[in-house]
Amino acid sequence: MESTGELTGAEIVCESLLKEGADVVFGLPGGAVLPLYGALSSYPAIRHILVRHEQAAAMAADGYARATGKVGVCVATSGPGATNLVTGIAAAHMDSVAMVAITGQVPRAYIGRDAFQETDVTGVTLPITKHNILVMDVKDVAQAIHDAFHIARTGRPGPVLVDIPRDVLLGEKAEFVWPETTKLPGYKIPGEAPEAQVAAAAELINQAERPIIMSGHGVLISHAYGLMTELAEKAQIPVITTLLGISSIPTDHELNLGMSGMHGMAYANLAIDEADLIIGLGMRFDDRVTGRISDFAPNAKIVHIDIDASEVDKNVMATVGVVGDLNAVLAQLLPKIQANVHIDWLRHIQELKTQHPSHIVRESDELLPQYVLQRLTEVTQGRGIVVTGVGQHQMWAAQHCQFTEPNTFITSGGLGTMGFEVPAALGAQVGCPDSVVWSVAGDGGFQMTMCDIATAVESGADVKFAILNNSSLGMVHQLQDIFFEKDFVASEYTANPDFVKIAEAYGIRGIRVTKKDEVVDAVQQAMETAGPVIVDFMVKEDEIVYPFIPSGQSVKEMLEEPANKEIA
């Protein structure tokens, strides 16, 4: 216990943030939260980054958290400030991202009276937070912040919102006493798993002839990539990554089959179809991964290891469910795993890869978006961080970008949030100032959040924006192309702005690329230019993302790139 004398609630928030090691907060002030800003100026160790829209504060905190492994913090005022955070909070919740959102609330006496800028924010965010807390007494502020950070970062991480009325921030003072412990009797953090579960998992793995590891976001969150790779190498088990598991194993690792699922590699999906054991690590068998559940991995037993007990048997029934912290569980598991070679299985997968080369970009004179990403990732040599929005560009990035280090692919997976690419890249760059951060954007999503280019410029966040500009909502367009008889209603933009001029308007460099031979030079120039740069790649319109397993279907209905089929 230590004490610093009587402080306001706002000062206690700042002291608590320092205690939690939060040195960056993303936010936008307003009436109810203004007392917190009044205190912030006395705490220069906390860097505040002023966004243009609160949605960007939440998404920047998300990108910051994923890139650094620390808790991302965002701040907004009551009412519309807080509701503008909602999409970003929901995205963080779906993707298990450690975030603390602090919102101002109307003074206590006004709560429930429909006061100006009053919203029941703990009510609104109840289903999209891991937990939330309305603090009604200045004496509870420190405990609430401490509990919030603890809940956000431990177990299966997630966003926690702390709502503080204005008169709790700036009213009666209280002694700042940093709580030594959390006050959460109902909160459990799994560590090691029961030995019996681990032994049962080991037995299935040792018996398997055609095993596959499916590596999810939990592998990254739990820092289990080392042990996961060790498991794969020891027993020679091919690894498939989920969208959020990308970068948990280097792209060029010989056992890495890339992403599976709706737009996953054909050979990865076919391998799952033939596997006799799926080892799901820190993933949740999302419908984009499984397709039609009854046809998913029909020949396989399932070992499912996850920290969240409620994920086991939720979508796919596990033959053996193991609940625990992945890194701890893999440490328990590895000594029980026999070395293996799986020669026939690996050879067969190599054949699948040759017959279904979905990682190959077809030859074309046009500027294909896939080609742009292949060149981009060659120039960056798989280093730095790639942040995407949602849609076609996201899937192409997942398919064609190379990664060498963990936590270097940041994307909105579960919620599928367009516009994520701009603020999340800003947050990642703030958290990792020495990394090259590429925001790979679609022209649709980019326009949802491009106001926060100004934030990148102001905060010196050196983000490089690559817009794969097809003048449309590409994924919607693709679905209309295939399923709605090419009725392209409301998916084509006929008056997009000139993104090079947008760049100039923000005082940064803009480069337009229309031809294949301009790509590498543009990427190099962007990286050599100090400060943010927008590169507007005018890519081929109406390009389709292949492979494609339509929603609710199985690998048997998979559509592949026609040109690649011909190669085979």
Add this chain to the structure above:
Amino acid sequence: MIQTNHKEQHTLIALVEDKPGVLTRVASMFRRRGFNIASLAVGKSEQPGLSRMTFVVNGDDYTVSQVAKQLDKLIDVIEVADITNESIVTRELALIKVKTTQSTRGEIIQIVNLFRANIIDVGSESMVIEITGEEDKINALHNLLSPFGIIEMLRSGVVAMVRGQANGLANGHIHNQLIGNGH
């Protein structure tokens, strides 16, 4: 793949923090995950600051195990147990307001006595009957009183307790099945 069989109704008990909003969190989880609560009763427990909840949940083993795990995930929920297959006592309280006339009053009183229920209010054309017991007993009384005309009925929802020394929760054995042993 997902097994669907076994009991259609399960009894779950939970120890939860006695804080504003806990009931909302629980109810919201049931709604958003599409689970169906047949009855829910909440009240103070033997431990200060903690409440006990008794849920009767419609669903098969698979669904109810999901319910238990999702409940356990809520931060304010301290422990959850499915006590359906334990040796338990269950009780429910009902207040039933039934129409009476001079000619039916005697017969109704006889029925009430037979069920060891209580008449707690008598008016000129109605009376209020209190009954405590297992759900079946209340259903039976309700069926017998229906022909006289039920004006109003209120049921508390089932409360349940494990027989014997165990308190149903704190020994943690059900807990371990849910989340493993790590802390």
